[in-house]
Amino acid sequence: MLTDKSTNPTIHVSSETGTLKRLLIHSPDGGLGKVVPSKAQDWLFEDIVHLDTMRRKEYDYYVKILLSFLDPGKIKGKLAQIDQDASRSFYIPGSENYFNSDYVIDIQKLLAEILENESVRTKLTAAICGIERCSYRVQEELNGYDADELAKIFISGAYSGEKMLFAPLPNLIFMRDIGIVINNHLLLNKPAKNARTRESILAQFVFFYHPMFAHIRENIIEIPENEHHFLLPDEEKASDYHRCTLEGGDVMMVSPDHLLIGCSERTSVYAAQQVMKLLFQKDVVKKITIVKIPKKRDYMHIDTIFTQVKKNVWVLLGSLARLGDEARKKDVLHFFGPENTNKELRILQFVKGQEQTPIEIENLEDLLSSISTEDLGSTEKVRFIYSGNNEFPYGEREQWTDSCNLLALKDGVVIGYDRNDKTLEAFRKEGFRIISAENLLNEFENDRLSPDSLTDTFITLASAELSRARGGSHCMSMPVLREL
Numbered sequence: 001m002l003t004d005k006s007t008n009p010t011i012h013v014s015s016e017t018g019t020l021k022r023l024l025i026h027s028p029d030g031g032l033g034k035v036v037p038s039k040a041q042d043w044l045f046e047d048i049v050h051l052d053t054m055r056r057k058e059y060d061y062y063v064k065i066l067l068s069f070l071d072p073g074k075i076k077g078k079l080a081q082i083d084q085d086a087s088r089s090f091y092i093p094g095s096e097n098y099f100n101s102d103y104v105i106d107i108q109k110l111l112a113e114i115l116e117n118e119s120v121r122t123k124l125t126a127a128i129c130g131i132e133r134c135s136y137r138v139q140e141e142l143n144g145y146d147a148d149e150l151a152k153i154f155i156s157g158a159y160s161g162e163k164m165l166f167a168p169l170p171n172l173i174f175m176r177d178i179g180i181v182i183n184n185h186l187l188l189n190k191p192a193k194n195a196r197t198r199e200s201i202l203a204q205f206v207f208f209y210h211p212m213f214a215h216i217r218e219n220i221i222e223i224p225e226n227e228h229h230f231l232l233p234d235e236e237k238a239s240d241y242h243r244c245t246l247e248g249g250d251v252m253m254v255s256p257d258h259l260l261i262g263c264s265e266r267t268s269v270y271a272a273q274q275v276m277k278l279l280f281q282k283d284v285v286k287k288i289t290i291v292k293i294p295k296k297r298d299y300m301h302i303d304t305i306f307t308q309v310k311k312n313v314w315v316l317l318g319s320l321a322r323l324g325d326e327a328r329k330k331d332v333l334h335f336f337g338p339e340n341t342n343k344e345l346r347i348l349q350f351v352k353g354q355e356q357t358p359i360e361i362e363n364l365e366d367l368l369s370s371i372s373t374e375d376l377g378s379t380e381k382v383r384f385i386y387s388g389n390n391e392f393p394y395g396e397r398e399q400w401t402d403s404c405n406l407l408a409l410k411d412g413v414v415i416g417y418d419r420n421d422k423t424l425e426a427f428r429k430e431g432f433r434i435i436s437a438e439n440l441l442n443e444f445e446n447d448r449l450s451p452d453s454l455t456d457t458f459i460t461l462a463s464a465e466l467s468r469a470r471g472g473s474h475c476m477s478m479p480v481l482r483e484l
């Protein structure tokens with residue numbers, strides 16, 4: 001494995017809760033403030049958002065917490081000064097006071113860096129202008145912009161004078177979905193929704209051209225389209241068995257040998273099969289579990305239904321798990337229900353070399369327990385925390401606002417939204433400290449707590465605006481380096 005100056009790898013992820021060392025993010029850019037009601041749904045937002053509130057009161061805290069854990073020198077002792085700056089220049093790539101961390105990295109910064117290279121700039125500008133149907137003259141004009149400005153235009157869709165050129169990319173804040181690190185390989189996505197196509201082209205260029213990924217270039221995996229794709233009638237093309245789409249929220253690296261892939265509204269069975277074939281061929285993992293969830297906007301990706309909190313602790317949506325199955329079976333007439341009502345979630349596990357004889361796993365809890373005990377070797381009792389404390393109707397309500405979508409900064413220390421009261425109550429009952437990002441930052445600043453000594457903690461993030469974008473902390477992160 002290639003490394004940076006030290007002997008440590010720069011890209012490697014083989015668990016969901018090992019101490020996070022480096023990740024990609026994207027702070028909400030001007031494009032989010034330009035979503036109009038008539039396009040909100042097409043652009044995969046449920047509502048328009050108030051950009052300034054989303055930044056200052058919500059996302060900026062996410063960044064400050066990430067820096068406190070991953071690159072404390074950038075923030076320690078400077079909190080008051082950062083908070084006083086009305087221009088927020090600390091958070092804006094390319095600005096004078098930008099935090100410019102090598103560990104908490106905004107993709108906009110990497111994009112600007114690759115655009116310094118003339119040949120890359122020309123190619124990427126042509127690619128973007130092609131999909132956005134820009135005239136040749138616009139293409140020439142764009143080529144003349146400096147790298148920082150061009151990166152901003154490609155992401156926000158607007159010139160700095162605010163004039164719009166093409167649609168914004170409001171979903172780029174959900175970095176998880178554009179690619180996923182699997183051990184020392186990087187799997188690129190194939191977005192299911194048109195609104196996310198430009199994101200994946202930008203990501204492709206960043207991963208293939210930025211020096212940060214140069215040593216793993218051979219390890220970048222792109223999923224091949226069905227070779228007969230262009231010959232198929234449109235309705236067949238759309239079927240799950242021919243459509244080739246995959247988004248990062250459906251891929252979870254749970255242990256060095258074991259990968260989960262969700263088949264969902266966004267990730268097709270065909271793409272999952274292709275990924276399985278490639279990863280087994282390249283010997284990247286030994287076991288792949290396919291978790292098929294209902295194709296429903298509410299669920300979107302598997303990371304909206306469950307995430308890992310600690311080696312032996314998971315948060316999940318009860319109605320799709322064993323509890324939900326048991327409740328449905330109590331309904332005496334379930335037997336006559338439409339096919340699949342009684343089995344909304346199916347799990348098949350494939351082991352390399354025995355792909356023809358997969359094992360069906362009965363329910364989510366059984367799968368997650370086996371990951372904790374067999375894959376991760378946890379000897380402690382496996383615990384499940386249910387969305388909304390599994391009380392009707394809070395389980396579904398809080399799942400919709402990302403109660404199950406948590407990012408682990410280290411084993412047992414997670415960050416998630418503050419609005420899911422019943423889920424937080426359930427965490428408290430399981431012995432977790434609940435503390436707001438703002439209070440925790442003050443505790444760090446005054447040396448009353450430290451990231452290293454923190455255990456079993458749920459850090460809450462204000463979420464009135466962020467949750468309208470339909471994703472949580474897990475979705476907003478793309479880990480590239482974690483300890484085991």
Ligand SMILES: NC(=O)NCCC[C@H](N)C(=O)O
Pocket residue numbers: 043044045171174176177248249250300301303304469470471472474475
């Ligand atoms: N991994 C995730 O679940 N990502 C959330 C993506 C939300 C975004 N508005 C979308 O619909 O694609």
